[in-house]
Amino acid sequence: MKHPNSNNRKTNRRRFLSYLVGLAGLLLVGLVSVPMAALSLFPAFKRRKxxxxxxxxxxxxxxxxxxxxxxxxxxxxxxxxxxxxxxxxxxxxxxxxxxxxxxxxxxxxxxxxxxxxxxxxxxxxxxxxxxxxxxxxxxxxxxxxxxxxxxxxxxxxxxxxxxx
Ligand code: FES
Known part of the structure; x- marks a missing residue:
């Protein structure tokens, strides 16, 4: 017999995992887009020998x-x-x-x-x-x-x- 809270736990775990995935995605986007935006806004940041x-x-x-x-x-x-x-x-x-x-x-x-x-x-x-x-x-x-x-x-x- 299923424990009455098992569905709740599964839902909570799924929700937590989707938050984690979302957070990781945001981090990735930030890691790529912030330096790109800085380079396009401030070309002086480009390293020119x-x-x-x-x-x-x-x-x-x-x-x-x-x-x-x-x-x-x-x-x-x-x-x-x-x-x-x-x-x-x-x-x-x-x-x-x-x-x-x-x-x-x-x-x-x-x-x-x-x-x-x-x-x-x-x-x-x-x-x-x-x-x-x-x-x-x-x-x-x-x-x-x-x-x-x-x-x-x-x-x-x-x-x-x-x-x-
Ligand atoms: S005066 Fe126009 S390019 Fe030199």
Missing amino acids: ETWLDIGPLADVVLGDPTAFTYRYNNRDGYLDQLIRGTVYVVAENLQSFTVFSNICTHAGCAVRWEPDKQVFYCPCHNGMYNINGQVAAGPPPRPLDRFPYKVVGGRILIKIKGA
């Missing part, structure tokens, strides 16, 4: 004139391996302290080039212009040219980049 990239010898810098240096490196982002090429301009009055400018226009990302006749960095996309100090001189660029942190090691210029 910073690398010092050798762009060339200090001896190649022409004092008083922006000197173009080209670079290339492989950028690894997850499974993606991408060849990155770029150009920077070194503007130096002396070789102890100088500025390394990105050649990417701050308006819409076109490449600027130094125009010695006009003494400006010129962007052909929308006639943007920057003076030798990277400040906007004309056109639509909203801010000065970006600068790279740099250091000189063994007579070579290294710039700090994200990725690689």
Whole structure:
């Protein structure tokens, strides 16, 4: 003969187990979704490596004139391996302290080039212009040219980049 409380116990056990399963599910969802949400809301949390990239010898810098240096490196982002090429301009009055400018226009990302006749960095996309100090001189660029942190090691210029 069945005990009168046995059905009750079974129901209670079933209910308890379903609570446990529900709780485990919630925990799992939380474990996955919280970091994903943090990454999408705050991309700065994504770990992006910073690398010092050798762009060339200090001896190649022409004092008083922006000197173009080209670079290339492989950028690894997850499974993606991408060849990155770029150009920077070194503007130096002396070789102890100088500025390394990105050649990417701050308006819409076109490449600027130094125009010695006009003494400006010129962007052909929308006639943007920057003076030798990277400040906007004309056109639509909203801010000065970006600068790279740099250091000189063994007579070579290294710039700090994200990725690689
Ligand atoms: S992209 Fe350079 S001025 Fe528009």
